[in-house]
Amino acid sequence: MRAPFHEPGGNAFLGSVNQHRTVSTGVNKIRITGNRESAPDNAVEMPLRVRYAETDQMGIVHHANYLVWFEASRSEYCRVHGINYRQMEKDGMMLPLAEAHCQYVSPAFYEDEVIIKTWVISLKRSILRIGYEAWRGTDLLARGETVQVLVNTVTRRPMRFPAEIEEKFMRMQAPE
Amino acid sequence: MRAPFHEPGGNAFLGSVNQHRTVSTGVNKIRITGNRESAPDNAVEMPLRVRYAETDQMGIVHHANYLVWFEASRSEYCRVHGINYRQMEKDGMMLPLAEAHCQYVSPAFYEDEVIIKTWVISLKRSILRIGYEAWRGTDLLARGETVQVLVNTVTRRPMRFPAEIEEKFMRMQAPE
Amino acid sequence: MRAPFHEPGGNAFLGSVNQHRTVSTGVNKIRITGNRESAPDNAVEMPLRVRYAETDQMGIVHHANYLVWFEASRSEYCRVHGINYRQMEKDGMMLPLAEAHCQYVSPAFYEDEVIIKTWVISLKRSILRIGYEAWRGTDLLARGETVQVLVNTVTRRPMRFPAEIEEKFMRMQAPE
Amino acid sequence: MRAPFHEPGGNAFLGSVNQHRTVSTGVNKIRITGNRESAPDNAVEMPLRVRYAETDQMGIVHHANYLVWFEASRSEYCRVHGINYRQMEKDGMMLPLAEAHCQYVSPAFYEDEVIIKTWVISLKRSILRIGYEAWRGTDLLARGETVQVLVNTVTRRPMRFPAEIEEKFMRMQAPE
Numbered sequence: 001m002r003a004p005f006h007e008p009g010g011n012a013f014l015g016s017v018n019q020h021r022t023v024s025t026g027v028n029k030i031r032i033t034g035n036r037e038s039a040p041d042n043a044v045e046m047p048l049r050v051r052y053a054e055t056d057q058m059g060i061v062h063h064a065n066y067l068v069w070f071e072a073s074r075s076e077y078c079r080v081h082g083i084n085y086r087q088m089e090k091d092g093m094m095l096p097l098a099e100a101h102c103q104y105v106s107p108a109f110y111e112d113e114v115i116i117k118t119w120v121i122s123l124k125r126s127i128l129r130i131g132y133e134a135w136r137g138t139d140l141l142a143r144g145e146t147v148q149v150l151v152n153t154v155t156r157r158p159m160r161f162p163a164e165i166e167e168k169f170m171r172m173q174a175p176e
Numbered sequence: 177m178r179a180p181f182h183e184p185g186g187n188a189f190l191g192s193v194n195q196h197r198t199v200s201t202g203v204n205k206i207r208i209t210g211n212r213e214s215a216p217d218n219a220v221e222m223p224l225r226v227r228y229a230e231t232d233q234m235g236i237v238h239h240a241n242y243l244v245w246f247e248a249s250r251s252e253y254c255r256v257h258g259i260n261y262r263q264m265e266k267d268g269m270m271l272p273l274a275e276a277h278c279q280y281v282s283p284a285f286y287e288d289e290v291i292i293k294t295w296v297i298s299l300k301r302s303i304l305r306i307g308y309e310a311w312r313g314t315d316l317l318a319r320g321e322t323v324q325v326l327v328n329t330v331t332r333r334p335m336r337f338p339a340e341i342e343e344k345f346m347r348m349q350a351p352e
Numbered sequence: 353m354r355a356p357f358h359e360p361g362g363n364a365f366l367g368s369v370n371q372h373r374t375v376s377t378g379v380n381k382i383r384i385t386g387n388r389e390s391a392p393d394n395a396v397e398m399p400l401r402v403r404y405a406e407t408d409q410m411g412i413v414h415h416a417n418y419l420v421w422f423e424a425s426r427s428e429y430c431r432v433h434g435i436n437y438r439q440m441e442k443d444g445m446m447l448p449l450a451e452a453h454c455q456y457v458s459p460a461f462y463e464d465e466v467i468i469k470t471w472v473i474s475l476k477r478s479i480l481r482i483g484y485e486a487w488r489g490t491d492l493l494a495r496g497e498t499v500q501v502l503v504n505t506v507t508r509r510p511m512r513f514p515a516e517i518e519e520k521f522m523r524m525q526a527p528e
Numbered sequence: 529m530r531a532p533f534h535e536p537g538g539n540a541f542l543g544s545v546n547q548h549r550t551v552s553t554g555v556n557k558i559r560i561t562g563n564r565e566s567a568p569d570n571a572v573e574m575p576l577r578v579r580y581a582e583t584d585q586m587g588i589v590h591h592a593n594y595l596v597w598f599e600a601s602r603s604e605y606c607r608v609h610g611i612n613y614r615q616m617e618k619d620g621m622m623l624p625l626a627e628a629h630c631q632y633v634s635p636a637f638y639e640d641e642v643i644i645k646t647w648v649i650s651l652k653r654s655i656l657r658i659g660y661e662a663w664r665g666t667d668l669l670a671r672g673e674t675v676q677v678l679v680n681t682v683t684r685r686p687m688r689f690p691a692e693i694e695e696k697f698m699r700m701q702a703p704e
Contacts, residue, residue, distance in 0.1 A: 057407035063273040067240040231585035415625040416595040
């Protein structure tokens with residue numbers, strides 16, 4: 001069982017809200033299962049230091065920056081696994097986002113040392129699904145998920161992942 | 177029935193991907209219903225012009241900016257409905273995000289004129305759920321949803337929305 | 353003579369600092385003349401509303417955003433004067449920055465309505481120099497200046513402005 | 529003598545432009561001396577990896593991000609020298625920018641490993657002047673300078689730096 005999360009000052013913040021795992025609305029239905037597991041052991045970890053520019057007047061990291069952090073950690077995942085995304089773009093492939101989701105558990109503050117954990121959830125044909133967690137020490141700050149589609153740069157249509165790249169994304173452990 | 181979405185050059189982009197409405201993974205389950213309705217008639221509309229700084233090297237608007245746009249349109253929603261968020265913060269209330277979701281349907285480009293439609297999905301006790309759509313003319317660019325929690329600035333704990341503010345958020349039509 | 357600038361709460365903020373017009377250091381010498389004139393009458397004006405994401409934990413607009421605003425107003429200048437920058441890029445030209453300068457006079461706050469005034473200072477061969485002012489009502493918030501270089505996208509080397517584009521940049525009044 | 533700067537692909541980019549060290553215009557005069565020296569030996573160095581979100585559709589790092597990088601390296605400078613800026617804010621002091629200047633020498637690209645060098649140029653009463661350089665290996669990417677003013681958070685008026693903090697900023701070498 002995971003202990004409740006606290007911000008540095010000791011107050012639970014959004015923890016109680018995030019127990020509402022299943023939500024249903026008339027317009028946009030998003031259901032997130034309650035038995036969400038944490039990052040697997042082979043997740044790639046990327047450390048970062050919170051920049052002043054990433055805060056907002058609430059005194060916490062602005063929520064949009066988590067998507068930027070997830071993206072940076074995705075790049076780190078690629079580097080660790082020998083995937084050269086810069087070269088992929090030169091080779092006429094792009095990985096735009098089709099979907100992004102982030103659940104904010106506890107706020108991050110200026111100068112915090114944050115670890116982003118990143119792992120591949122699935123890769124099917126042209127669709128890559130990646131999971132993320134942001135941690136400050138033993139505090140979970142956020143969980144996220146993105147869906148990306150491999151697209152041919154010229155036609156802008158989805159294309160299958162080349163086998164070699166797919167294999168690297170799906171490798172359970174980073175090569176030594 | 178909604179026609180397929182096209183980018184200005186005429187290529188469908190991510191449309192085909194987004195038919196995968198229900199997704200289930202071992203780690204993070206997000207289910208989005210297929211019969212998603214569009215913005216209601218009383219949605220507040222905010223126009224914006226895409227800034228160069230909002231593009232990335234893919235030549236499209238970077239995905240994190242949609243959260244910034246949704247937030248700006250939320251501010252517009254508040255102004256239209258007589259909700260003074262600046263004053264709310266001075267009165268010791270904050271509305272941090274607990275959750276954000278965005279589905280990217282078609283990319284936006286530099287200089288595009290985009291309309292963000294914003295509406296309240298629900299407001300229950302301390303939890304405010306808002307829906308968004310981003311449009312360029314008749315092209316749907318993105319759909320989003322955020323969950324926010326009203327928090328006492330000092331205790332950083334969730335608090336009920338004051339009745340007067342709740343009433344303004346839930347009013348179906350903006351006051352004349 | 354220009355009156356001292358005040359933030360909404362009534363306090364002078366940085367005004368007294370900015371009287372130090374001429375500065376000389378051993379390493380980087382920047383000299384700004386004291387008799388700086390304000391924007392000319394034919395400056396193009398672009399209104400914007402301060403976004404929450406643009407604030408930082410100081411409770412004011414983060415300073416880097418002014419460069420983004422200046423850029424957006426530069427785009428507006430181009431549109432008003434019939435310069436199609438999107439087309440220029442397609443035609444193999446780019447306008448990267450060689451230099452940017454901003455002087456922060458008075459802070460901007462969330463939801464403020466700001467006007468950016470933009471005008472061409474000079475255009476010589478490949479070098480475009482533009483001036484900016486940011487205003488909130490009668491409060492000057494910032495002054496800026498950028499230097500851009502017209503570059504051939506393929507060779508990445510400076511190129512002369514085509515006569516037709518130069519003429520549009522230098523036209524004193526926007527065409528009717 | 530410094531060798532001409534090259535981007536990875538081998539093209540000089542903005543180098544030739546930046547020889548125009550002294551510029552004078554009718555409206556905004558900025559003069560930058562030609563004999564600009566490079567960062568001193570005791571500059572604090574902060575490494576960073578270019579994020580995808582920091583690029584724009586020109587395929588290079590958007591110019592506003594350099595101010596964000598400079599700020600992050602300023603924080604690093606403070607940490608190295610035992611200056612706790614987070615605590616300074618809690619103690620009622622703020623360091624807003626009065627002025628920022630950046631000269632872009634050579635573009636940075638996605639995934640580049642960049643080093644920001646930071647050093648104090650001068651600290652006089654309430655005014656702190658800091659210099660920056662951004663490097664990728666032996667390529668100088670940008671030079672910058674900021675002017676900040678120590679401000680009392682409540683009165684929002686400039687205040688002298690406390691002697692203890694001034695001493696830390698001016699110390700030539702970081703303490704062991």
